[in-house]
Amino acid sequence: MKTFTYTIQDEIGIHARPAGNLVKLIKGFESAVTIEKEGKPPVSGTALMKLMGLGVKCGDTVKFSVDGADEEAAAAAIVDFMQANL
Amino acid sequence: MNVFHGKGVYGAVAIGRASVFSRQSTEVRRIRITDPAYELSRIESAKAQALEELSAIHEKALREVGEANAEIFGIHMMMLEDDDYNDSIRSIIETQSVNAEYAVAVTSDNFAEMFAAMEDAYMQARAADVRDISNRLIACLTGGTEAAAQGTDKRIVCADDLAPSETVSLDKERVLAFVTAAGSANSHTAILARNMNIPAVIGVGQAFLEQLSDGVLLIVDGHTGDVYVDPDEETQQRMEQKMAEDARKKQLLQELRGKDNVTLDGRHIHIFANISGVDSIGAVLANDAGGIGLFRSEFLYLESEDYPTEEEQFTAYRKVLERMAGRKVIVRTLDIGADKQIGYFGLDKEDNPALGFRAIRICLTRPELFRTQLRALYRASAYGDLGIMFPMITSESEVQQCLAMCKQVQNELQADGLPFDPDTELGIMIETPAAAVISDRLAPLVDFFSVGTNDLTQYTLACDRQNPRLEPFVDTHHEAILRLIEMAAQNAHKNGAWIGICGELAADVTLTETFLRMGIDELSVSPPFVLPLREQVRSLRIE
Known part of the structure; x- marks a missing residue:
């Protein structure tokens, strides 16, 4: 399993559009991904509405856990996505 | 004759018969069932139908109102396929032995409440999206087709308010004008009407709908925001003149196309x-x-x-x-x-x-x-x-x-x-x-x-x-x-x-x-x- 954190730079945070695109990306991998915002229970990386429901804003740090056969590739893709969009 | 006043969002006059827009009732009853597998299969086919409808609306919106306005329907499709949303429906059917419609309604309430409780105003507004997709799913389950202007002639569509998906779904060829009781000039309906070049008057008040029935003659003046119900002879003549004048002016001005913007003395x-x-x-x-x-x-x-x-x-x-x-x-x-x-x-x-x-x-x-x-x-x-x-x-x-x-x-x-x-x-x-x-x-x-x-x-x-x-x-x-x-x-x-x-x-x-x-x-x-x-x-x- 790979875990890493990312602090949101984007001023709007994880709104509908980036959440939708992140879920689409994660669904493309076999690995199970969970996303955790401090103080809230972790949510599955494929759960669009729960992910939106976390209300992740600019400055929030989220923790990703990636577990599965393609975890290396999945983690790298997520980091790229976060850096490019959030 | 009655006159109602609202905000004209597209300056043109339309004369025609009213078509009162009615929605399928979304009141859902809780019914105990004995065959959960059957309810689950109903959900699957209703979901497929709803996705097909949304995809068609998305396409139509892309063509008619552009990508920025259309994107909301893409997000609706993703929400409809959301695992948690679907797991919730499935688990309610299986554990409570209830009908699919009821399971959708309860799930809709739960997710909408989650969004409504969030601090962020943008996220609170997502509650309406959850309800919109859930109502569509329920309509598909009950075999309802989408409400739309009835008949084959051109009508003036009258409604309390129209959701973006409803506005886009209307057959433009059969809509002469829109009149809504609620809504503001910045509402989606107003923006969409303007972009679709359909005369519209919005925010005329609820009293307008109370006595209105299908087929009543209406005149919508998008210039002034006036809506005449059952107009008298004199008003009809006046508005027909206004339409003719609009047309004549347009014609005259067309002759100026291609000419220079130059004064008599060459400026x-x-x-x-x-x-x-x-x-x-x-x-x-x-x-x-x-x-x-x-x-x-x-x-x-x-x-x-x-x-x-x-x-x-x-x-x-x-x-x-x-x-x-x-x-x-x-x-x-x-x-x-x-x-x-x-x-x-x-x-x-x-x-x-x-x-x-x-x-x-x-x-x-x-x-x-x-x-x-x-x-x-x-x-x-x-x-x-x-x-x-x-x-x-x-x-x-x-x-x-x-x-x-x-x-x-x-x-x-x-x-x-x-x-x-x-x-x-x-x-x-x-x-x-x-x-x-x-x-x-x-x-x-x-x-x-x-x-x-x-x-x-x-x-x-x-x-x-x-x-x-x-x-x-x-x-x-x-x-x-x-x-x-x-x-x-x-x-x-x-x-x-x-x-x-x-x-x-x-x-x-x-x-x-x-x-x-x-x-x-x-x-x-x-x-x-x-x-x-x-x-x-x-x-x-x-x-």
Whole structure:
């Protein structure tokens, strides 16, 4: 399993559009991904509405856990996505 | 005859029979079932149907109202396929042995409540999306087809309010006009109606619907916002005349297409058009405007559910530039605040919004937002003749900050190897008395001025635009305003800059001569005013 954190730079945070695109990306991998915002229970990386429901804003740090056969590739893709969009 | 009054969002008259828009009742009963597998299979086929419907709406919206407006339906499709949403429906059916409709309704309530309880106003608004997709799913389960205008003839669609998906779903060929009891000029319905070129009057009040039935004769006057129910002979004749007059004027003006904007003694002036979205370009070209003098970029933000990305903005600006095929396109950077509010910006409520946190003040405070827009604009500059102008300027230092940001963006694009036009003209709005008074200092910094007469009038005469009681005190021809414009024109020309007027005053043909004498280089007006203004210019003698 790979875990890493990312602090949101984007001023709007994880709104509908980036959440939708992140879920689409994660669904493309076999690995199970969970996303955790401090103080809230972790949510599955494929759960669009729960992910939106976390209300992740600019400055929030989220923790990703990636577990599965393609975890290396999945983690790298997520980091790229976060850096490019959030 | 009864007359109702609302806000006209598209200026045209329509006469026709009413079609009262009715929704499928979404009241859902809880029924105990014995075959959960059967309910689950019903859910699967209802979901497939709902996705198909949404996909069709998404396609239709893309064609008719553009990508920014259509995106919401793409998000609806993803929400409908959301695992948790579907797991919740499944588990309610299995553990409670209840019908599929009930399971959807309960799930809808739970998820909508989750969003409604969030702090962020943007996220709270997502509750309506959950309900919209759930109601569609329930309608598919009960075998309901979507409510739409009945019959085959053209009708005036009357409703309490219309959801975006409902507006887009209506068959345009059969809709003469819209009338809604609720809704505001900035509601999705209003924006969509405007973009679909359908006459519409919104916010006429609930009393309108109470006695209305299908087939009643209505007249909708989108110019005035009046709706006549069962109109008398005299009103009908009057409105038919108005329609005929509209048609005749259009015909007459068409003859001016292709002609120069030149006075009898040979003075030329540019006549450009003001637009609020990519969809209005058809009207710009149809009315033969020489360019776009004001593209209100905030509509990209107003029509979107979320901050439009650099790519989305780039695509929109590029489309405008390409369709204008080398004619000038002046884009005003984001001008929100005051009367234009956007939920997801999370702006505080102000006691005095016209004198508040708006336009360039927001952009200079939130440079990331500004940078995204400028990157998109500069990237688009490679595709035509772009000008960029900044709203609500009051000082030299604001202009210098804007120019520095433009420079930074140019350097970034160069480093990224992206094409742009380094000679893109930069200008400022003259819409505060401060800017007009120090226009001698501002002119050397920029390529052009554009006078926003609506705000300039409001600030010069200290009359709030939103307050209808002040109307008797608003003299748009006040000498103070004309002197400020003249001062700005002189200072522009002394410094090699050009000056245009893009406010409502530009379309006032009683002032065209005055503006020509001041040396105004360009007038920018709504597309329907281009040809009447050309007619006026061609009838004047200046020397």
